[in-house]
Amino acid sequence: MTDRLHSGLDRRSVLGSLGLGGAMAAVGTPTIVLAQAEAPPMPREDDGTLPKPREDTLPPASSGAAAEAVEAVRDAILRISREVWATPELSLAEVKSHRIHLRELEAAGFTTKSRGTSGIPTAFISEWSQGSGGPIIGYLPEYDALPGLGNAAEPRQTPGATGAEVGHGCGHNMLGAGCTGGALALKRLMQADGTPGTIRVYGCAAEETEGAKVYMARDGLFEDLDAAIAWHSAPFAGAGNVRLAAFNQIQVRFHGRTGHAGSAPWEGRSALKAAEMFGVGIQMMREHILPTSRMHYIYQAAGVAPNIVPDFAQVWIVARDADREKLGALSKWIGEVAEAAAMATQTRAEFEIFFGSHDLLPNEPLARHLYRHMLAVPIEFTDDEQAFARACQREMGVPEAGMSTRPLPFIEDVSAGASSDLGDVSYQVPTGVFAWPTIPLGIGLHTWPVTACGGMSIGDKGSLATARILAACGHDLMTDAGLRKAAREDFRARRGDAPFVSPLPKDRTAPLGLDPHFIKTGDDELFADITVGTPG
Template sequence: MESDMGSKRGLRPSGRREVVLGVAGTAMAAGSGATAPGAAQAPAPPTALALPPSSRAAGRAVAELRDPILRISRGVWAKAELSLAEVLSHAIHLRELEAAAFRVTSRGTAGVPTAFVAEWRQGSGGPVIGYLPEYDALPGLGNAAEPRQAPGPTGTDSGHGCGHNMIGAGCTGAALALKRLMEAAGTAGTVRVYGCAAEETEGAKVYMARAGLFGDVDAVLAWHPAPVAAAGLVRMNATNNAKIAFRGRTAHAGNAPWEGRSALKAAELFAAGVQAMREHILPSARIHYIYENAGVAPNVIPDFAQLWITIRDLDRPKVEAMTAWLRQIAEGAALMTQTRAEVDVFFGMYDLLPNEPLARHLHRHMEAVPLEWSAEEQDFARACQRAMGVAERGMATSLLPFIENGAAGGSTDIGDISHQVPTGVFIWPTLPLGIGLHTWPVTACAGMGIGDRATLQTARILAAAGFDLMTDAALREAARADLRRRREGLPAFVSPIPTSRTGPLALPPFLTKTGGDEVVSGMQPDLG
């Protein structure tokens, strides 16, 4: 989930057991019952509920669809395209969906050229269940499917160090399997697949939510790679992303510095203001930034400087309050240096609202899928751990107990959806214990048997849960009631993206040209 499964701490005390999500979504002890990274895992307690028969049926359907599901995962892994440039990767998903008689209802969805919506419908009426495949890669994490750092197979330095090739294949594969289950049972309803481009940067889900594309959906389901298998009531933070620019006046720094007004000095004063602000923000808040532009030469007074800053906290009101404070700091820095400040809040996300009925239902289906790995896969995992200098404990082999109260400092673009429609998310092992996301071992595991096995397992879990939602009105109503309860007293949903912004800030030029975007819509790319 967003690159931001990053540094995480507990957010608030509770009388219930609280679990803090660590650097890769691992459950860490903050009370009884949680499991620390690298620690031996106790088996999950047996459930008193019989496992739904849909699990076995979904397992059979996924086994029959093994080839197209793994074509998606392996194809996207090999292409390893960065956010907002996933031209081939999104086409790989569409190829398999269209081959299975899904109708593509939207391309370049909500202003994101590599996003899409596809659906399959049977009968009249019925529920609408959505899946959220992702497929963008990360820079600098290209790696061969080997338990050591080695160049990726295509020569690119980008790689799926967050496992989005598996997320995408698991979600799209679940949609294909759910279609088969519905055909066999004669179930009326709609299976909808939202192609979620650019999760690592300016996630398409936020633009889709702003466009109201989830208004008729009964529930959405998704998953994310991790070193462990878990589901529960996990919160993630709301966030804003802003560019803070200062414009001054250039001059020769040696001959006549008094003629200039340094934008860099304004940026430095802004950063100092942020440091002073940190003493007075809530423990749950996060502020982090980089300098994107700080001048071109030391003997030229910089007339332009820019920072990129991210602000996080528990919910939108808290984030908006911090953002307003940062605007004041920028204005103050500009006044102190006789420069001009520009604040562009170009992207933001809501906090993730968990949904207890969906989380518990997913957990039941996770219990039905054994966490078993071949000897070769466990050896591969231990070799990755050895190379990374962590305990050689291999892959997780048991499901964690249901997380009653989880907290994460990071953010996800699923948050916006979770405020509009019941949303179920879980994590599943695709990387060795003790390894963090956004590292080369994640890319390596994603391109071999570990990744294949996890992709098929998650497709089974998601397809089975999707079929239950299609056929169980009580489950759907319980999920809706839980969302209403969690939203009670909150302000109405308003997208954090400015209405003036029609698409992501960082769209590549080749996807934004005029005269018809044949790169996305007309050409037939070689998908391999």
């Protein structure tokens, strides 16, 4: 692929914008940077008129009906987005947030099939069905927030009502509202024309850390879907054949022997020295790994006092590559470096891959269909909203270009270095995902302006517009066997026939970072109504 896309946008700029939430602050979703403030000018005929639209870019007939259905559930969609924004909760602790989604789903006639799904206390599955048989379409709302990104709905860095410790700096309040709102609107569309089928909403907790989708996929909970669809916040509207990387989250623990660092250092064996040598070994790898490989790490424990030889040190490292096979080889090498560092320092190493995901498989029929629906939805912002966006850009020191109002051209085959737990879904079922502008141009995900915009009218518009796109596409999937067949054929061609193998260790029954409160006996009042299990 050339370094320049046909749209005129810099390839690096587009790749940096396709994290789809990545897998997380913890895993380092890349910053969004746009080299251009807008998509390039539309091409024109020799006489100056716009060219006639291609058939595959014309808006499907369901778009107008979906707009009416979304308007009918508008209040519910905005309640979800605004309430989740106002009560931000970190991954694996989204107690209030998941209840907000379930409240609106149950009020609309959906049945809660599972809570605490696949061992994740704040995950759930909710369903609504009509008629006998029919397709099953899945929606994938997320609702966890990020540390340090709490902000008021103001165009400056200032704490919100709950302070600055936690905030929706990846837009999951809007993402969740759009996905659940799309399901609510699709129900109305199906009731209006008697379409048989099942709408299934997966409460995708903890996307920023140890995503519930991976645990659900291991339990086979997506396998009976005809398709799964979702969206993510971005500085522009876009869809295409975008592939994200597979990743592993790894903890390396070194155990040594303590000693007095001044009086008798020879009696000790420093776990910190082992961790430092491990870091040097990772740097020595970098020249020789594949261009698709990524490695980034932090020291989580490195001793308690300089005059005590550290007997324990811990490193958290994330490894990524284009697919699970390449990632397996990279992870094996990292493990060998850990063992070598332990041998060199006469310490002991523990190497644990505690979480991971597949690469994201694109699905061209779904991406192109979502793109058609995107083109049918106006991207409009008021003067006040554009001024808000420019003020955020001014505070962040980027060009004051405001909000994007034109979608990108359809994105052809692109591979990005970011990752998402959506990858495991895409290996079990045809999966479509798109981006929608809720962030000022030139602003990255995982920053305070994302939180700020998500708490005001820019965020409201994003939730409503994406619900319309998702509802319309969902209805088309329910009623168009040809679309479902094309999506399935594309899925099989990309996926191949190899059996699905979860990247989770077989003995990993719950996330490493799960708060101990969740695994009490049930006497804890705060979590008394949360159960852990899978659908019966």
